[in-house]
């Protein structure tokens with residue numbers, strides 16, 4: 001039973017002629033980690049807003065089709081119920097900060113305060129997510145006196161702490177340092193393994209290949225390709241349409257005509273695949289040589 | 290016009306010591322990338338270049354101007370700064386107005402303003418959006434508008450704070466093109482980025498920051514091969530460099546082409 005179900009979803013922002021999403025059909029299983037890729041303007045954020053109920057409850061405009069999470073239709077629900085099931089981390093972390101709190105700790109605890117969770121449990125959960133997102137040492141700082149990447153970590157922590165059934169992340173690592181990015185992907189993967197359903201808009205294909213279960217490639221508001229990360233991310237059509245691809249894939253493509261990548265071997269997306277492929281070729285050459 | 294930073298330390302009012310004794314020189318026309326972990330002090334450092342922040346200790350000179358003795362408005366003639374968050378920077382009703390604001394403030398003639406605005410629109414490919422309200426644009430386009438509004442000020446020094454954030458492959462390539470054009474025009478460009486591949490492919494010099502200090506500063510190739518020091522500040526070498534290191538290539542490589550040439554040599558050896 002899929003927990004997220006979109007059927008024939010088409011959406012127009014108010015006063016626009018071209019749909020931002022068109023005929024989207026998407027089912028996500030419980031505990032699945034789906035990555036959404038696409039060039040700027042493809043509709044990644046719009047899809048995130050739709051899953052998170054901001055469309056149709058906050059952004060007006062025209063929504064057609066079925067949006068269902070955990071057996072409830074978005075159109076029949078209101079935003080305050082919906083956000084308890086589906087947590088959204090915004091593309092711009094600044095939009096996430098409540099403005100009501102003096103410390104990072106309180107900011108992250110904010111959403112839990114009126115949820116009936118006991119105080120001690122709140123404190124435990126907040127400490128845990130601060131640790132996971134690498135900002136435990138910032139607990140007593142003001143949420144406004146932070147660097148860009150630190151703010152983005154606070155935004156992520158304040159949603160993770162709510163333990164939503166479905167976690168929607170709109171480019172959650174865009175301002176994070178490289179190793180921090182990889183760690184956050186690891187944290188999200190772990191959440192998915194514990195049963196959280198994850199939909200994440202991202203450009204960073206190397207980590208998508210390593211951590212996600214499935215990739216949706218959006219283009220001009222439509223699902224252009226969909227499938228296992230490795231298949232989608234090495235599809236030649238991505239380059240034509242302006243999607244980002246891994247440097248390893250690009251390198252292997254350039255290597256093919258020079259005889260430096262074996263024709264029968266699938267193209268690499270991750271470092272490990274590239275190392276394996278180039279090592280195999282080197283060994284084969286040395287044997288011949 | 291050179292940039293001279295001498296023993297710069299900075300403490301925020303809340304007590305955070307964000308820079309600890311940074312010394313740097315950037316020559317006229319140089320293209321420099323700054324990388325390093327979240328909270329390393331990158332933004333704090335570059336906000337000293339146009340006087341948005343003033344040293345707690347040490348000094349910063351832009352050409353012959355000590356930033357402590359010149360207002361932000363004055364320094365804007367020499368240094369253009371694109372904020373990490375474009376929303377801190379944009380406030381007018383149309384893209385074209387936004388771009389004209391800087392040169393108008395610098396007191397340029399009407400004709401010159403026109404010229405500069407057109408040039409900036411063209412470089413950023415925003416021509417079709419000149420009458421759009423920046424707030425109707427997606428965050429990635431808003432960043433482009435912020436960049437255009439700084440380009441139009443025609444300063445000898447330009448500072449970009451994370452221009453690659455959230456940009457797709459085409460926009461990153463477009464940014465690389467803008468930076469190359471600025472280089473051709475003899476401008477100094479200082480760019481903060483977390484996109485290490487972009488850094489490797491477009492900059493000759495890289496400064497690595499960590500804990501408010503400069504950990505490494507030098508030729509891109511030399512700097513980006515130092516895996517252990519980079520890891521201290523949460524940076525991985527570029528994808529291609531990692532691949533070269535894993536395969537034990539004799540030299541540090543930064544681009545696919547360089548990798549393939551070095552790898553072919555290694556296979557033949």
Ligand SMILES: Nc1ncnc2c1ncn2[C@@H]1O[C@H](COP(=O)(O)OP(=O)(O)OP(=O)(O)O)[C@@H](O)[C@H]1O
Nearest residue numbers: 013020038039040041042043044045046047427429
């Ligand atoms: N509030 C809005 N009003 C009208 N049109 C909008 C609005 N927000 C987005 N759009 C349009 O909808 C389309 C999809 O935009 P969306 O922001 O979902 O793309 P995206 O894939 O998230 O892009 P990016 O990588 O730049 O974040 C674009 O054509 C965009 O201009």
Ligand SMILES: Nc1ncnc2c1ncn2[C@@H]1O[C@H](COP(=O)(O)OP(=O)(O)OP(=O)(O)O)[C@@H](O)[C@H]1O
Nearest residue numbers: 145146147148149301307327328329330331332333
């Ligand atoms: N307005 C502020 N008030 C107090 N402290 C601040 C303020 N802005 C940043 N800091 C702190 O100063 C240090 C350096 O921050 P800075 O913004 O320079 O980092 P950065 O290297 O640009 O990081 P990022 O990659 O996340 O943008 C951090 O510890 C940060 O929390």
Ligand SMILES: [Mg+2]
Nearest residue numbers: 044045046091
């Ligand atoms: Mg978006």
Ligand SMILES: [Mg+2]
Nearest residue numbers: 147148332373
């Ligand atoms: Mg910064």
